[in-house]
Amino acid sequence: xKYVNEFRNGDIAAKLARVIANEVDxxxxxxxxxxxxxxxxxxxxxxxxxxxxxxxxxxxxxxxxVCVLPKGRIDNAIQLVxxxxxxxxxxxxxxxxxxxxxxxxxxxxxxxxxxxxxYSTQDALQIARQNPDRQVVFxxxxxxxxxxxxAVAIQIASQEGLNNFSVFCNHVLTPPAMRHILQQDGxxxxxxxxxxxxxxxxxxxxxxxxxxxxxxxxxxxxxxxFEPLDVMQSxxxxxxxxxxxxxxxxNEYTRVVTDEGNRKAxxxxxxxxxxxxxxxxxxxxxxxxxxxxxxxxxxxxDAEQRFDIQEITSSDVKSCLCPAILRGLNKxxxxxLFGTVCTPENxxxxxxxxxxxxxxxxxxYGRFRQPDSTAKQQERSA
Amino acid sequence: MCLAVPAIVTALNESSDTxxxxxxxxxxxxxxxxxxxxxxxxxxxxxxxxxxHKLSEEEAMSTLALFEELDIMNAKDSQAxx
Amino acid sequence: MRPYSGKLDIKHGxxxxxxxxxxxxxxxxxxxxxxxxxxxxxxxxxxxxxxxxVPAGRMVISTDAHVISPLFFPxxxxxxxxxxxxxxxxxxxxxxxxxxxAAFIIEEGFPLSDLEQIVISMANASREAGVPVVTGDTKVVxxxxxxxxxxxxxxxxxxxxGINITGDRACPGDVIILSGSIGxxxxxxxxxxxxxxxxxxxxxxxxxxxxxxKRMVEVAPDIHCLRDPTRGGLATTLNELALQSSVGMMLDExxxxxxxxxxxxCELLGLDPLYVAxxxxxxxxxxAADADALLAAxxxxxxxxxxxxIGKVIADEHHMVQMQTSFGxxxxxxxxxxxxxxxxC
Numbered sequence: 001x002k003y004v005n006e007f008r009n010g011d012i013a014a015k016l017a018r019v020i021a022n023e024v025d026x027x028x029x030x031x032x033x034x035x036x037x038x039x040x041x042x043x044x045x046x047x048x049x050x051x052x053x054x055x056x057x058x059x060x061x062x063x064x065x066v067c068v069l070p071k072g073r074i075d076n077a078i079q080l081v082x083x084x085x086x087x088x089x090x091x092x093x094x095x096x097x098x099x100x101x102x103x104x105x106x107x108x109x110x111x112x113x114x115x116x117x118x119y120s121t122q123d124a125l126q127i128a129r130q131n132p133d134r135q136v137v138f139x140x141x142x143x144x145x146x147x148x149x150x151a152v153a154i155q156i157a158s159q160e161g162l163n164n165f166s167v168f169c170n171h172v173l174t175p176p177a178m179r180h181i182l183q184q185d186g187x188x189x190x191x192x193x194x195x196x197x198x199x200x201x202x203x204x205x206x207x208x209x210x211x212x213x214x215x216x217x218x219x220x221x222x223x224x225x226f227e228p229l230d231v232m233q234s235x236x237x238x239x240x241x242x243x244x245x246x247x248x249x250x251n252e253y254t255r256v257v258t259d260e261g262n263r264k265a266x267x268x269x270x271x272x273x274x275x276x277x278x279x280x281x282x283x284x285x286x287x288x289x290x291x292x293x294x295x296x297x298x299x300x301x302d303a304e305q306r307f308d309i310q311e312i313t314s315s316d317v318k319s320c321l322c323p324a325i326l327r328g329l330n331k332x333x334x335x336x337l338f339g340t341v342c343t344p345e346n347x348x349x350x351x352x353x354x355x356x357x358x359x360x361x362x363x364x365y366g367r368f369r370q371p372d373s374t375a376k377q378q379e380r381s382a
Numbered sequence: 383m384c385l386a387v388p389a390i391v392t393a394l395n396e397s398s399d400t401x402x403x404x405x406x407x408x409x410x411x412x413x414x415x416x417x418x419x420x421x422x423x424x425x426x427x428x429x430x431x432x433x434x435h436k437l438s439e440e441e442a443m444s445t446l447a448l449f450e451e452l453d454i455m456n457a458k459d460s461q462a463x464x
Numbered sequence: 465m466r467p468y469s470g471k472l473d474i475k476h477g478x479x480x481x482x483x484x485x486x487x488x489x490x491x492x493x494x495x496x497x498x499x500x501x502x503x504x505x506x507x508x509x510x511x512x513x514x515x516x517x518v519p520a521g522r523m524v525i526s527t528d529a530h531v532i533s534p535l536f537f538p539x540x541x542x543x544x545x546x547x548x549x550x551x552x553x554x555x556x557x558x559x560x561x562x563x564x565x566a567a568f569i570i571e572e573g574f575p576l577s578d579l580e581q582i583v584i585s586m587a588n589a590s591r592e593a594g595v596p597v598v599t600g601d602t603k604v605v606x607x608x609x610x611x612x613x614x615x616x617x618x619x620x621x622x623x624x625x626g627i628n629i630t631g632d633r634a635c636p637g638d639v640i641i642l643s644g645s646i647g648x649x650x651x652x653x654x655x656x657x658x659x660x661x662x663x664x665x666x667x668x669x670x671x672x673x674x675x676x677x678k679r680m681v682e683v684a685p686d687i688h689c690l691r692d693p694t695r696g697g698l699a700t701t702l703n704e705l706a707l708q709s710s711v712g713m714m715l716d717e718x719x720x721x722x723x724x725x726x727x728x729x730c731e732l733l734g735l736d737p738l739y740v741a742x743x744x745x746x747x748x749x750x751x752a753a754d755a756d757a758l759l760a761a762x763x764x765x766x767x768x769x770x771x772x773x774i775g776k777v778i779a780d781e782h783h784m785v786q787m788q789t790s791f792g793x794x795x796x797x798x799x800x801x802x803x804x805x806x807x808x809c
Contacts, residue, residue, distance in 0.1 A: 003442055
């Protein structure tokens, strides 16, 4: 695969690892937060932590839209199916997330709910066209990468007069969440030295959207590509910034990220959505101006209005450490439930059920159980 | 988050704002409504059935070129440590 | 003298409840579709069972129920799958498959033309493999109670003396060989599912592997384990074997063959090819001394041309399957928690 394989080259990885090892200052630690769940996934899938010197550690951030979606919103979606008999179209990532009363979209489907997994909003529109007598609701989640496709769908529905289609909007924004993490202090601070910025959110919002990390919080940020060499190169760039003391926004992912991002997509988002005054983020609490709702001009396609969706508050499982994990304060292995009660088959919190949640990544790729791992690593590098 | 992959444009359908892209032998029709000036042979970043951005081959090459310099960096370091 | 008259309207007809009731309609269905296409000496006896002599050796029996959706996919259908799948389960013991049975549960309203297409596919697969379907059963369930058709096939075979291939024989030091590329079947099926459609020339790899196994056993009678990585993919099957044998495994990612199109489809949907189903591949665990000879023999067979050594068995009290990534790091290849789903994140 062009522009993918070249960035997965193992020989170059080894060279990058050596350069990183040579350039780190052995007198300090480097705590680098990879904000985005996709980066968490890449780090584990490719075993990037293995290639880092001991004083470079990745701290996992909240950039996982499935992880931060409050339970109550899934409860709302299940309600739509059970009480209004809608066809609920959803990305597959959401179907196993635990909601209240031990329910999930998958269980609601087994119970007879008409829940359909789709790859794209285009598929949801098509389902609406094919079922003119049914209400079709698209369960929209995601950061800024996934928001423009939803905006397009709403516009198409409006142009076509597709009156049986509506969107349950749960889109959230990256800079406010980053700000929230950086603002924490005292024992709530994740003590991050630098940030690996999200790859694809940045194609939409542009690298300059993160300027505040450097200017307001004195934290270097490098927009990192999605492939493992991108992650390693970006790590090196952060290390260099920290060593030199020159703190700024850098862009490693120049092949698809520009300073200003995708203006067309931004304009479309502006046209269809507006800021919500506040929105609950699972594990992070209420955050102001951090999420989107559908504008009045498109109110007709807003499922929250069409179905008068009421907020459902719910609490997370006691002892579930997802909130602290999402903020980079704890590792999955610090959680009492991890691996005991909470497993991928029986997830207690979103960090375990989302494929890029930290807990799922730790579990699947085995970070917490390394039989003779140090010995084996020495063997391999000998 | 945001799984997105680069794929090459093999056909355009301007009337419907879609393009056919190829990823290692897989063909998919995607919406190009978010990107301007799409041509056959361009690489597009694809996410949930939409092209989000054109991939700059020039920039891709220069990122890869950075990696070429690693040999030089490594050689310098091993010289320095001897 | 037949209890029914006339021909089934296969082109336009539908299966209905009387086809399962044991009467004339059922006799007609069985005769004109099943008996007609499967046709062999034992079936022609028209008994409720098939009686045959068995050669010397240990008998092996295996059964598999097939519920795949969609029923027809690039490279096969539920019919050919049901024949190949059971032949493979039988021969993974080293056995020569002898006979098959096939039980059909058909949903009321299922088109006869589809049923015939599936049966023809089964008959072809069975004939090519030289393993006849000698007995069967048909039931019809009310509309809504089935997914078109479910097929259960059972197979019997004989293991020659001196062959002992079983999941608990893997030992540290053994070599792990894979017969070819992974993920072909799962991704070919996925490409024909609604809402995920993508165009591809990918075909299911569904195939009967008893010919390949025969070659392998001739060259190395003391093969320790054989298994075909079907549902759950290579990763799941290796984990099963590791647990059964109380060992660990260390794989080399760069040796695992994956077709470019499978890789592309997996990248597009966020799936891991290690967990995608295969229907025409096998895993072989053998003593290191036998590895080269086995690899050579496999590569001479049409179903083993891309055979490769993908790792080795190690001692590990946690019974984990680990992998050196082509990137240079390492990861654990865990059991599948539940069915892999496409993702956007």
